[in-house]
Amino acid sequence: MELKDLYITPIYLAIVYIIAYNLRSSVTNVYTKKYFIPALTVKIVGAIALGILYHTLYGGDTNNYYRQAGIVYQAFGESFAAGWELVTTSGDITPAISKYTDQLTWFGHGSNEYFVVRVAAVFALLSFNTYTVIAVLFAVITFSGMWVMYITFAKIRPQVYKELATAVFSALGFFWGSGLLKDSLCIGALGWLFYAFYRGAIERRNILRCTIVGAGAIGVILSMKVYILLAFMPPALLWVFNESTRNIRSTAVRWAAKPLFLGVGLLVAGYAFVKISAADARFDIENIGAQSKLTADYLQGVSKTEQGSGYNIGAQDGTIGGMAKLAPQALVVALFRPFLWEARNPTMLLSALEATYFLVLTLRILWRVGLVKTFIAISATPVLTLCFVFSLIFAISVGISSGNFGTLVRYKIPLMPFYLSGLYILQSITVTMANVPLRQRRNAGAAPQMARA
Template sequence: MELNDLLLTPIYLGIFYSIAFSIRGRFTNVYTKPYFIPALTLKFLGAIVLGLIFQYYYGGGDTFNYYNHTKVIYGAFINSPLAGLKLIFSSTNSFDPDTAPYVGQLYWYRSPTEYFVIRIAAFFGLFCFGTYTIIGLMFAALSFSGMWAMYTTFLRIYPLAYKQLATAVFFLPSVFFWGSGLMKDSICIGALGWTFYGFYYSTIAKRSILFSVLVGLLGAYVLYSVKVYILLSFLPPALLWVFNENNQRIKSSTVRLVLKPFFLLLGLGAGYIGATRLTSGDDKYDVNKIGERTKINSEYLTTQVSNGSAYNIGTFDGSASSLVKVAPQAVVVSIFRPFIFEARNPVMLLSALEATLFLYLTVTLFYRTGVLKSLQLIISQPILTFCFLFSIVLAIGVGTNSGNFGTLVRYKIPLMPFYLSGLYIMQFQARPKPRLGTVSRQRKKLAAA
């Protein structure tokens, strides 16, 4: 961090908070208003602390690699605005004499996923003199917008749990730390929130359809450009969600029973087709090569760890059969580990505390409700089916692809709000039901607020 960070950050923070307070009333109600500014503040804090920890604790890392590229582009813009804009907006596959002097300094120029992040950072840098901390705050604000969309979508589905859902979406330390600042993870969790919002409102609630489709597609495009495996994990459960919702709206129980298997198969088939077409020909994420790629990544990350944070989920050779064998352990390691005694540093300790919370809530909920009743509840409620299926699919992917807790804590943050939200909604659903009139009045108050 430099002098500009110290001088300009307070000024820009004042601007950002002024904007936040001015728009808060438009995007909140009496129940959600208390969470808007605190949640945004945590995102800003996460962005600043992330930069400080990477600079003074790790001594570097991805966030500064992105920033070093951003500085090159900002310097190009100062020398030649046309060259700077071309580096941000033009294709990286064509030679251009204006950008040629700078391309050699951009190590990730030919790496689409990393350079996508750099494009966004460089664009933000034009408005803040290329200052690292302010770019990080802009990433935090961008991420917050998607997470607020995620939160309001959950509230539209189950408004009674607005306090618990705020905890699940905004107040998990790993999520607001890794999901803020100049990182891929910030963009992805924000894009996931907008994809979730757009998908729900365009296909299930059917409100503001044009806007919902546009923001949903934009969020999906960002995920596709940066971390397509999140989109691959999202699509099949989301399509099943749509079919389950439509299945529930059929009044005849006989017709529902006949059509439900059809909806399930159709959703899985559509998800598979979408996944294969999205990744066809991509050496990194093609479904025909993803097992092999996962094996390579897992072995590399495991052998690179020398601080005791590696984990072993069994033999995985990249084949579908071995993936099935290690999947249960991958789910456990992604959602319920590291255990407290496995923590080796403060970052791992935070992750361990969150994993302990997830384990405690899961065990107590299934114990009090009963395993069979809990499973019936998940199957009968489309939102719960979606939350847990998405969490499990992504958990398998990141659990087999990481190999150590240091990278896993970052990879798994997209599933954490959905898994915890699912648990909290289950808690409410499993409670003894109050009188119908009481529930109806509560729902109407929250909807009208």
């Protein structure tokens, strides 16, 4: 960070908030309006705080992205054509950009990090290469995806719109998923993909626009973290097919059609898995176990330099069967660890407090709802199926491959809003199911009034 951050950033913040206040009425309703500006502020504060932390204590990825983007920004200053080629290139090195690519360590075919550099370079061009402004613009992009995720959840289950705001915008995701990092772009794109599925495939409204938005979101995630799509697309497609059976009025036909829709959903989901994994050989079904082992070994090696941040859930043999054996422990690690007594530094303590909240909330809801009712509600409610299947698949994959609490807190960001939202929706549905007969006995006219509200 430099002196210019102090006098340029406030100008851009003012512009962001002016635009936000003007857009608020068109993207909120009477219930969600009060959360719009605070949620945006949370993301911006998180982005700036992350930058301060990395610049003063950690170093690491966000600084490297900024330095690499600065090289592209320099190219724009010397030759706009060269700068634009660096942003739009498919990875080929031409004489016009060769002197810059020699300095870009992440440049090249198949570089997931270079996509972040491209985005950061465009923001650098718009902000005089000011780190804090670039981080704020990353936060704004991330916020847009998380806001449409929130309003989608709130539309599905408006009874818990307050709790859903907490689920989507709270926890450490506001910090690690807000600044100049891959995780910020990924969670923002995932929010837009979730919105596109619901709006286009389930509500069947603005189908062309949702197709374009969904394709763009897939492209963004595919450019950085393929495994997010591998975990999300199968349950998302099952969600669509399960929701489709709800439109069948006849109970008998609906139950007869459900296995058919489920079978088609599984086939389409499996096809999506194969096609997405084919885009990156590291995630091919035959290589995914070995890749997970390589990643875990590397991160466990890194953790040796970060005292107390590593964890070990067992040896991996590089096979899918070996991953399956570690799945229960990986699930616990991703959702509920580090435990409070495992915290070795302030950032680990924050992660431990968040994990403790996840554990307490999970146990409390399971106690109130009951295990049997929980499984019945999840199987009968398509959005809960999506939330929990995606969360469990994703938790297992990152829990196995991380081996380091420091990286795990960033890797698991995409699952947190879905898992927490699923818990709150589960609690709301089961409480409502338990209370409806009692309300009907006491006041037969209450239901129509609630429906109008």
